[in-house]
Amino acid sequence: MSEEALIEVHDVTKTFGNYLAVDNLSMSVRRGEIVVLLGQTGAGKSTVLNLIMGTTCPNSGQIRVAGFDPYASFKALKGRLSVSFQTDRLLPWRTAVENVELGLLILGNSKSRARASAREWLARVRLDGADDKYVHELSGGMRQRVSLARALAIDPEIVFLDESFSQLDHVTSKTLRRDFLQIAREFRKTCLLITHRIDDALEMADRALVLSPPARVALEVQISDEARYDPHKIAELHAQIASAMGGESQTEH
Ligand SMILES: Nc1ncnc2c1ncn2[C@@H]1O[C@H](COP(=O)(O)OP(=O)(O)OP(=O)(O)O)[C@@H](O)[C@H]1O
Ligand SMILES: [Mg+2]
Known part of the structure; x- marks a missing residue:
């Protein structure tokens, strides 16, 4: 396994009773890398995330x-x-700011420091002005921004997102993805995103x-920024991924 890998999964198998959910999976994520796990429903994406977060343990x-x-070292992380x-x-x-500061308070930051940092993060996700609003006063997109601010505010080394943009409408989802990506790059976060x-x-x-299913890597593709802005290359990658996902080409609607 590579030394620079921040996340390493080696030959992992996970069963639930008789059901094989993860079959001999190996994958890694390097520091500062943004890796996206794709797969149809039931492919085992969330199970892999739970294994990596340490909320469940592998069979082998x-x-x-x-x-x-x-x-085993859940608390160390x-x-x-x-x-x-x-x-x-x-x-x-x-309120929004009280939700964002919660993790900082749990980690032992002083009230004033947690509050100041929570306000900064709300501004970074473009929610300044909404700090003191309660959840029911916020739109779905705004709530998801608060949730991202809360995840980022503790300055984690690794950020996991499990379908964080999936329930939002096309435009809201796109702007939020763009904002998240910019922050992730600026703060050099290592990210494992599921979609x-x-x-x-x-x-x-x-x-x-x-x-x-059962969670094994059917395809791995590297996506350079050069490829990202080349419509032909993107169409090719899209087709390759769709085929690996079982031919189902899921685009936004
Ligand atoms: N705690 C559990 N107990 C029993 N079976 C489980 C458990 N968690 C997941 N599974 C099963 O493992 C398989 C993979 O589930 P998982 O939630 O990882 O899929 P997913 O790829 O995240 O799907 P989705 O896109 O719908 O979120 C499914 O068949 C699911 O029913
Ligand atoms: Mg899932």
């Missing part, structure tokens, strides 16, 4: 995150990883891995 194989076994999901999972009785949308992967990934 080895996982290392920043040098730690994420399941506290504050070094963060995650945002398809739904925002915000606390309704807290079933090929277009999202082509837009965001340095590298895309297509999982086919």
Whole structure:
């Protein structure tokens, strides 16, 4: 396994009862890299994420995150990883800024420092002005921005997003993806993003891995910025990925 890999998954198998969810999977993510995991529903994407976050353990194989076994050393990785999901999972009785500062407070920051940092992150995701609004006063897109600010505010080494843009309308999703990408690059975050949308992967990934059930890598493609802006190359990559996903070409609608 490569030394610069921040996430390493080696020959991992995971079963739920008799069901084989992950079959001998090996993959890695280098520091500063943005890797997108693609796959149809049930391919095992979220299971792989849970294994890497250490919320579940493999039956066999080895996982290392920043040098730690994420399941056995769950606490050692506290504050070094963060995650945002398809739904925002915000606390309704807290305002936007109070939701964002929560992780910072849990990690032991002073109230004033946590508050200042939470406000900065809300501004970075273009939500300045909404700091003191409650969740029910925010649109779906704004809530997802709060959720991203909360994930980023603790300054994690690795950011995981599991379908974070999937429930939003086309335009909101696109601007949010662009804003997230800019922040991820600026702060050199290592990211593992999960989506079933090929277009999202082509837009965001340095590298895309297509999982086919039971989670194994059916295709791995490198996506250079040069390729990203070449319509022919993008169409070719799209077709390749669609075929690896089982022929189903899922674009945004
Ligand atoms: N805790 C669990 N217990 C039993 N089966 C599970 C569990 N978690 C996942 N599975 C099964 O493992 C398979 C992979 O599930 P997973 O949630 O990883 O898929 P996914 O690729 O994330 O799908 P989606 O795109 O719908 O989110 C599915 O068949 C699912 O039913
Ligand atoms: Mg999932």
